[in-house]
Amino acid sequence: MTDESKERGGLMKVFKDVVYGMASHEMTRHAVRTRASMEHLFILITMGDLLGVPILPPYYSLRLLPYVTPQIAGWKRRMLRERDLTDVLG
Amino acid sequence: MTTDVRIDTSMAKYLAEHPGAHYLFFGGKGGVGKTAMAGATALWLAKQGKRTLLASTNPVHSLSGLLGQDVSGGHTGVAGVANLWAYEIDTRETIERSKNEIREKIQWFLKFADISTKADDFVESATMNPAFEESAMFENMVEMMLKKEYDVYVFDTAPTANARRLLGMSKVYSLWVDKMLRSREEARTLREMLSFTKKKEADPLLEYLLGFRERMGQARRLLTDAEKTAFFFVTLPEALPIAVITRFIGWFHEFGIPIGGVIVNMVLDRAALGADVPEFVLNRMQMQDDHMKTIREKFDGRVRAIVPLFDEEVRGTAMLGRAAAALFA
Amino acid sequence: MSLREVFESEPDRRYVMFGGKGGLGKTTLSATSAFWLASHGKRVLLFSVDPQASLSDIFQRDIFGKGPVSIMENLWAQEVDADRRIREYQEEIRKKILDMYGFDKVPEEIDNYIAAASAEPAMEESAIFDAVVDIIVQGDYDYYIYDLVPLGHALYYLSMAKVYDEWINKITKLREDMREYDKLAATLRREEKVQEDQILGELTYIKDRINASSRILTDRKRTAFFFVVVPEEMIILDTQKAAALFAKFDVPISGYIVNRVLPPDLGQGKIPPYLRNRIAMQQKYMEQIRVTFGDEIRSYVPEMERDITGLPMIERLAQRLFVDGGGAR
Ligand SMILES: Nc1ncnc2c1ncn2[C@@H]1O[C@H](COP(=O)(O)OP(=O)(O)OP(=O)(O)O)[C@@H](O)[C@H]1O
Ligand SMILES: Nc1ncnc2c1ncn2[C@@H]1O[C@H](COP(=O)(O)OP(=O)(O)OP(=O)(O)O)[C@@H](O)[C@H]1O
Ligand SMILES: [Mg+2]
Ligand SMILES: [Mg+2]
Numbered sequence: 204m205t206d207e208s209k210e211r212g213g214l215m216k217v218f219k220d221v222v223y224g225m226a227s228h229e230m231t232r233h234a235v236r237t238r239a240s241m242e243h244l245f246i247l248i249t250m251g252d253l254l255g256v257p258i259l260p261p262y263y264s265l266r267l268l269p270y271v272t273p274q275i276a277g278w279k280r281r282m283l284r285e286r287d288l289t290d291v292l293g
Numbered sequence: 294m295t296t297d298v299r300i301d302t303s304m305a306k307y308l309a310e311h312p313g314a315h316y317l318f319f320g321g322k323g324g325v326g327k328t329a330m331a332g333a334t335a336l337w338l339a340k341q342g343k344r345t346l347l348a349s350t351n352p353v354h355s356l357s358g359l360l361g362q363d364v365s366g367g368h369t370g371v372a373g374v375a376n377l378w379a380y381e382i383d384t385r386e387t388i389e390r391s392k393n394e395i396r397e398k399i400q401w402f403l404k405f406a407d408i409s410t411k412a413d414d415f416v417e418s419a420t421m422n423p424a425f426e427e428s429a430m431f432e433n434m435v436e437m438m439l440k441k442e443y444d445v446y447v448f449d450t451a452p453t454a455n456a457r458r459l460l461g462m463s464k465v466y467s468l469w470v471d472k473m474l475r476s477r478e479e480a481r482t483l484r485e486m487l488s489f490t491k492k493k494e495a496d497p498l499l500e501y502l503l504g505f506r507e508r509m510g511q512a513r514r515l516l517t518d519a520e521k522t523a524f525f526f527v528t529l530p531e532a533l534p535i536a537v538i539t540r541f542i543g544w545f546h547e548f549g550i551p552i553g554g555v556i557v558n559m560v561l562d563r564a565a566l567g568a569d570v571p572e573f574v575l576n577r578m579q580m581q582d583d584h585m586k587t588i589r590e591k592f593d594g595r596v597r598a599i600v601p602l603f604d605e606e607v608r609g610t611a612m613l614g615r616a617a618a619a620l621f622a
Numbered sequence: 623m624s625l626r627e628v629f630e631s632e633p634d635r636r637y638v639m640f641g642g643k644g645g646l647g648k649t650t651l652s653a654t655s656a657f658w659l660a661s662h663g664k665r666v667l668l669f670s671v672d673p674q675a676s677l678s679d680i681f682q683r684d685i686f687g688k689g690p691v692s693i694m695e696n697l698w699a700q701e702v703d704a705d706r707r708i709r710e711y712q713e714e715i716r717k718k719i720l721d722m723y724g725f726d727k728v729p730e731e732i733d734n735y736i737a738a739a740s741a742e743p744a745m746e747e748s749a750i751f752d753a754v755v756d757i758i759v760q761g762d763y764d765y766y767i768y769d770l771v772p773l774g775h776a777l778y779y780l781s782m783a784k785v786y787d788e789w790i791n792k793i794t795k796l797r798e799d800m801r802e803y804d805k806l807a808a809t810l811r812r813e814e815k816v817q818e819d820q821i822l823g824e825l826t827y828i829k830d831r832i833n834a835s836s837r838i839l840t841d842r843k844r845t846a847f848f849f850v851v852v853p854e855e856m857i858i859l860d861t862q863k864a865a866a867l868f869a870k871f872d873v874p875i876s877g878y879i880v881n882r883v884l885p886p887d888l889g890q891g892k893i894p895p896y897l898r899n900r901i902a903m904q905q906k907y908m909e910q911i912r913v914t915f916g917d918e919i920r921s922y923v924p925e926m927e928r929d930i931t932g933l934p935m936i937e938r939l940a941q942r943l944f945v946d947g948g949g950a951r
Contacts, residue, residue: 227810228810230810231807231810231811234803234806234807234810235803235807237410237803238800238803238804238807240408240409240410241410241796241799241800241803242800243406243408243410244403244408244410244412244415244796245793245796245797245800247399247402247403247406247408248399248415248416248418248419248793248796249793250735251399251402251419252472252473252476253476253735254402254476254477254480255473255474255475255476255477255478255479255480255498255499255502256398256399256402256498257395257398257473257498257501257502257505258395258399258419258420259422259424259425259469259742259743259744260419260422260742261421261422261423261744261748261785261786261789262711262742262744262745262748262749262751262752263748263786263789263790263828263832265711265712265715265736265739266715266824266827266828267821267824267825268715268719268732268735268736269715269718269719269722270722270820270821270824271821272719272722272723272729272732273723275731275732276731279480279483280483280487281406282402282406282480283406283480283483283484283487284484284487285484285487285488285489285490322644322645322674323643323644323645323646323772324643324644324645324646325644325645352777352778353643353772353773353860353864355856355860358856358859358860414792414795415792415793415795415796417792418788418789418792418793418796421785421786421788421789421792422744422785422789423744423747423748423778423781423782423785423786424742424743424744424747426778427743427744427747428743451772452644452645452674452771452772457673458746458747462743465741465742465743466743468741469741469742469743471741472738472741531929532679532929532931533649533676533679533680533929533931534645536674536675536676536678536679537674537676537679540673540674540675541674562896565894565896566894566896566897567894567895569891569892569893569894570893570894571888571891571893571897572927573885573888573927574893574894574897576927576928577927577928579928580927580928580929584929602896604895604896604897604899604900604903605899605900605903606854606855606856606903608855608856
């Protein structure tokens with residue numbers, strides 16, 4: 204448990220190092236993006252079989268489905284969209 | 294011995310009539326003698342000159358105990374018996390392998406979908422599923438069956454619930470993989486729609502799923518092939534074991550797994566008992582007679598053998614020889 | 623201490639289990655103990671997750687998937703139907719989605735996903751695991767008697783809690799990391815507070831459920847776990863191995879019941895050689911059982927002259943298990 208919270212502290216520290224010097228709105232944008240990327244990861248590891256990623260989601264992951272229901276369609280598109288130039292420059 | 298149960302087709306006759314029966318399974322309620330009967334059958338087949346593997350899919354293995362030698366490490370020749378090998382399936386390696394496979398696939402997908410978050414730690418969670426153990430057992434079993442290194446494979450299975458799930462696995466997995474393939478197809482269509490370059494891409498997930506479906510299909514074909522596979526149900530002349538195999542036979546019918554027949558074990562041998570039988574034994578004999586009646590009604594024509602209750606445990610090749618003689622009488 | 627004394631002196635041990643290898647009498651002794659406690663005025667729920675439905679067979683009525691069914695005054699028996707449980711679970715999820723978003727129909731792709739979940743390989747076992755949580759956390763009976771499946775399978779359920787616990791910890795950690803970023807974004811935007819993460823709430827709920835069953839099953843004060851053994855060499859060895867495994871999962875082992883002991887007075891009269899050998903074999907292993915399990919033995923139960931089905935027979939066995947055999951020291 205303490206290990207995990209330390210790790211989390213570590214993660215935040217790395218993040219803060221990265222954004223150190225950025226303008227505040229840039230930092231906000233970065234935080235929001237990282238958050239979004241983690242959301243994608245979250246859906247992937249709990250419900251990846253939605254896209255035919257061969258994970259066996261445990262019984263209990265179905266309980267999480269109601270909370271991400273509105274995001275599913277967007278998530279699918281995001282997962283499958285090709286990266287284009289605007290993404291790279293983004 | 295109680296003789297009012299007809300045996301039209303004995304074990305020996307059944308096997309003679311099914312020369313292509315390469316995969317023999319023994320199942321039934323706990324403690325009815327599945328291991329003993331599987332062992333006796335394997336021994337008998339080996340003595341007929343067939344290269345035979347006796348394998349246990351019971352997570353609580355007992356072949357080493359049965360044979361008095363360690364057969365957990367791999368296919369092990371049974372001491373003093375030509376043509377006979379035994380093996381207690383070990384799932385650890387297979388579990389690691391399938392976990393790695395899943396990790397790889399997810400890593401690929403992360404790159405593909407351009408998820409940049411450091412994910413290693415979380416990818417691990419996708420490999421945490423209690424089903425792995427069982428599916429690894431199944432995959433190992435199927436792998437062995439497909440290799441065809443032996444003339445006959447004799448499988449000692451776990452008590453019913455487990456064995457039902459194990460053999461039902463090919464069906465469940467087929468459903469699962471079909472569902473995954475559908476999702477994958479959908480994903481591809483969507484991907485193509487969203488693509489601006491319209492370039493064709495290789496899809497390792499699809500390949501993996503197709504390979505998996507192929508394996509499951511093969512397994513299912515083998516397991517439901519009445520020429521190659523037979524499942525024998527072991528019971529005692531008692532109410533609970535009979536009720537259990539009655540349900541079991543129903544399920545297997547649904548799965549399409551061919552039923553080889555019923556073996557009634559631990560039957561009191563009237564002849565061997567002699568004249569002065571104490572009341573206790575008379576009563577037990579009466580009980581067995583009652584249940585033999587049920588067996589005759591329920592499994593008429595499908596009883597392959599009636600094996601007496603021996604005066605000692607069935608352990609070691611000498612005792613297995615005695616059991617085999619009774620089973621193939 | 624005898625079995626009866628264990629129950630009388632430790633009334634807080636309300637969760638009772640009989641474990642052991644297949645077919646030694648777990649279901650029989652569970653039903654017998656339930657009967658005994660119920661006839662002493664305790665409200666008892668006897669339940670099983672075994673799809674082979676032995677409780678239906680022992681009470682000679684179909685109780686499978688019907689919820690707690692009254693068997694006699696103070697005694698209820700329940701057999702969990704996993705398929706039905708899965709259907710209810712799917713319905714629960716659908717309903718939750720409708721309620722949360724005020725939809726009158728679950729979006730098609732989501733609905734398909736829920737429907738396909740029943741094809742998941744671990745679904746049945748997990749549903750069973752979850753059903754047991756429901757049964758034992760309700761707490762309104764005086765006693766819960768859990769008729770266990772054979773050893774290997776029982777260990778599988780116990781390890782399931784561990785796998786799920788690891789899984790939930792990983793997922794929760796990801797969610798918590800996400801919340802950190804939420805907080806950060808909010809601080810940067812000088813917002814008052816972050817929206818509460820409902821998923822974290824749900825994860826906590828799941829974690830609680832997962833741990834509820836192992837918490838109770840490993841609670842020394844509230845749980846009694848008895849091993850059933852019979853006087854046979856392999857079974858004694860396997861039971862010792864199993865006891866070590868269960869101890870690893872912190873299951874509090876409360877003693878051993880020796881079942882199917884041939885009545886000793888049988889040996890007095892003139893008996894057939896077959897029986898003489900069996901009695902001699904048992905005597906040898908009875909001695910070994912005494913040496914191995916010593917004062918952990920809670921009762922000696924004789925082999926009855928017939929199998930145990932129906933209340934009158936169970937009542938007779940209860941007398942043997944709690945009164946006659948209870949003099950065990
Ligand atoms: N015909 C028989 N006569 C005497 N003893 C027997 C006979 N058949 C089996 N046994 C003994 O009964 C016990 C249970 O048999 P076995 O281990 O083969 O059952 P099982 O169905 O494989 O049990 P499990 O469900 O635990 O795997 C063993 O001690 C075995 O030696
Ligand atoms: N003391 C006894 N005397 C006579 N028969 C008995 C005795 N104990 C159990 N039996 C019989 O032995 C058989 C197996 O018992 P039971 O079904 O209770 O075992 P189990 O451990 O629950 O089996 P499983 O592992 O399959 O769940 C049944 O036919 C039962 O009636
Ligand atoms: Mg066995
Ligand atoms: Mg039972």
